[in-house]
Structures are given as C-alpha cells and as structure tokens.
Amino acid sequence: MSATTATRISPAFEDIDAVLGVIRSAGPFWPLSNYAGNDAEMAALGSRPPTFVPPWFRQDFGATGKPLVDGAEIILNNKHFIEAAHAVYGEECIVRPVNVYVNIMGPTPFPFIPHLDVPAFRGFTRADQPIWLLKLMKNADLFEQWRIRIATAVSWIYNGEGGDFYYWPNGPEGPQMVESPPFQNVSIVADNESTFHGVAPVGPADATMPDGINSHSRLVRSETGWDTVDAEGAVIASFSDEEVRITVSWKADIFTDVEELRLVESDEDALDTDMVIAIFQADLEARGVAIDLPTDPIHNEEWVALLAATYPEHPPRLG
Numbered sequence: 159m160s161a162t163t164a165t166r167i168s169p170a171f172e173d174i175d176a177v178l179g180v181i182r183s184a185g186p187f188w189p190l191s192n193y194a195g196n197d198a199e200m201a202a203l204g205s206r207p208p209t210f211v212p213p214w215f216r217q218d219f220g221a222t223g224k225p226l227v228d229g230a231e232i233i234l235n236n237k238h239f240i241e242a243a244h245a246v247y248g249e250e251c252i253v254r255p256v257n258v259y260v261n262i263m264g265p266t267p268f269p270f271i272p273h274l275d276v277p278a279f280r281g282f283t284r285a286d287q288p289i290w291l292l293k294l295m296k297n298a299d300l301f302e303q304w305r306i307r308i309a310t311a312v313s314w315i316y317n318g319e320g321g322d323f324y325y326w327p328n329g330p331e332g333p334q335m336v337e338s339p340p341f342q343n344v345s346i347v348a349d350n351e352s353t354f355h356g357v358a359p360v361g362p363a364d365a366t367m368p369d370g371i372n373s374h375s376r377l378v379r380s381e382t383g384w385d386t387v388d389a390e391g392a393v394i395a396s397f398s399d400e401e402v403r404i405t406v407s408w409k410a411d412i413f414t415d416v417e418e419l420r421l422v423e424s425d426e427d428a429l430d431t432d433m434v435i436a437i438f439q440a441d442l443e444a445r446g447v448a449i450d451l452p453t454d455p456i457h458n459e460e461w462v463a464l465l466a467a468t469y470p471e472h473p474p475r476l477g
Contacts, residue, residue: 189375
C-alpha cells in the first residue's frame with residue numbers, strides 16, 4: 159500500500175477560528191532549526207549547517223496520539239483529515255492520528271526548499287535513530303516492506319504576500335502544484351515522506367529578517383501579535399498577526415489492515431541495526447561500490463559519506 163496522489167480538502171476544519179484560538183493560547187514556539195539534525199547529519203544529507211536562524215518557529219501540539227496543549231484535540235481528532243487519509247490510502251485502511259505540530263514563519267526573503275519529511279520503519283524511527291539514516295533508507299528504496307506509511311495533512315492561516323505551498327504529488331519530475339494565499343481553510347493531504355513540498359519566501363519581495371535570533375530564542379504571543387524574545391525575555395523582533403504564516407501539520411500512521419497494525423505493535427519483523435547495515439552493504443556490493451565494513455559503520459564518516467553519495471535525494475526546483 160502506498161499513497162499515489164495528494165488530495166485537497168475544504169473545509170480543513172469545522173471552526174478554523176477555534177483552531178486559531180488554540181494556537182494563539184499556546185507557546186512558547188521554538189526555532190524550527192532546533193528540530194533539525196546536527197551538523198554531522200546535515201553533512202550526510204549533503205546540506206550545510208545554517209549560519210543563522212531564520213524566524214521560523216515550531217511547537218508540538220500532539221504526540222503519540224495525545225494532545226500536548228489545551229484544545230489540541232480539535233486538530234488531532236479532526237474528522238476531515240481522517241476522511242482525507244482514507245481517500246489517499248484506501249477506505250479499508252486503519253488511520254491512527256499520532257502527531258500535530260504548528261509552525262509560525264515570519265517574513266523571510268528565501269524559500270523553505272523542497273524536501274521530504276522524515277520516514278519511519280518498523281523498528282527504526284526518529285525516536286531512537288538518526289534522521290540522516292532514516293532519510294537515506296528511504297532514498298535507497300531498499301526498506302519499503304518495513305516502512306510505516308504516514309498521512310500528513312497540511313493547512314495554513316495566512317492572507318499576506320508570498321508563502322505559497324508547492325508540492326509534487328506525482329514525483330519530482332511531475333507537474334508542480336501550488337496552493338497560494340489567501341488560504342481559505344483548505345488542506346493538502348499526502349504521503350509527505352514521498353511527496354516533495356516546499357514554501358515560497360514569506361512576505362513582500364523586500365522582506366528582511368531580524369538579527370539576533372538563535373537557538374535559545376522563542377516566539378510568544380503579545381498584545382498586538384507575536385514577539386521573538388531572547389533567553390532573558392527581551393524582545394528581539396515583533397510581528398503582527400498579518401505578517402506571520404501559520405502552518406498546522408497533522409500526521410497519522412496508516413495500516414493496510416489489523417495484521418499490519420499487529421506487526422508494528424508487536425515489533426515482529428522489525429528492523430534492527432545489523433539488518434539495516436547488511437542490506438545496505440549487500441546493495442553497495444551489487445553496485446560495485448563496496449567498502450570494507452568498519453567496526454561501527456553508522457559512526458564511521460567514510461561509510462556514511464559513501465551511503466550519502468550512493469543514495470542522494472533529488473528535490474525539484476521551487477517556482
């Protein structure tokens with residue numbers, strides 16, 4: 159079972175004003191870069207660590223199927239998202255809502271480049287495995303029989319300039335789709351571990367970013383909008399409600415049937431580190447790019463670099 163397309167739904171929420179109220183009463187929101195991999199992980203994925211922190215912030219509203227902030231149930235248990243997940247994966251599948259997070263983006267003169275979300279496999283998830291390894295496992299297309307399918311519903315609250323949502327439901331070589339503001343209580347639901355997606359620069363063309371944001375900064379609600387504050391609570395920058403682009407992301411695990419659900423919950427047929435390394439090593443040898451297996455390959459820079467070079471990600475261009 160795999161998602162073959164994305165579906166657009168409207169309305170995304172029965173009461174979007176109530177959702178906005180939950181978001182505005184939550185916080186603090188922390189820099190999105192805090193959720194990224196460390197420098198070594200980014201190098202394995204062919205990316206460089208950021209030299210600055212953009213005004214992009216996140217807070218988890220739900221995890222492991224439970225709300226983490228007051229009122230988040232109206233997002234986590236949203237019937238429209240569950241129905242849309244069935245539309246993508248099939249009416250007979252089991253949909254289990256798991257996570258909700260909210261991103262708030264201030265004006266930014268550059269895009270959130272097209273990317274795939276972090277995949278999960280039976281026995282191998284980001285709870286205890288490095289992100290770079292999970293991403294390369296997906297890129298290699300060697301572990302699909304163990305992959306846990308995840309439906310992602312993305313919706314937005316923003317009526318300003320820029321901030322368009324781009325996605326490629328038919329693969330990076332397929333047509334580019336776009337959802338543009340003003341967003342009218344809509345959502346795109348897809349397998350975002352397989353569907354590239356990205357965000358255009360937020361705000362007017364001459365938008366500038368505030369200085370001084372770092373990993374210790376946070377975004378909090380103010381009387382007139384949102385404040386970015388430092389570790390001591392001093393205000394670094396302020397944004398009006400009209401300036402910020404809010405993204406609500408909902409994720410649910412998808413199971414073909416009760417047997418697949420049982421496999422996941424029992425850890426039967428789950429991957430372990432030795433299996434993953436052996437599968438990678440066998441494929442490297444078949445490709446003629448074998449390397450002597452080091453004692454601790456996952457922490458061996460040469461072996462990790464070889465995997466990254468052998469199984470690259472090929473994102474599409476945005477715009």
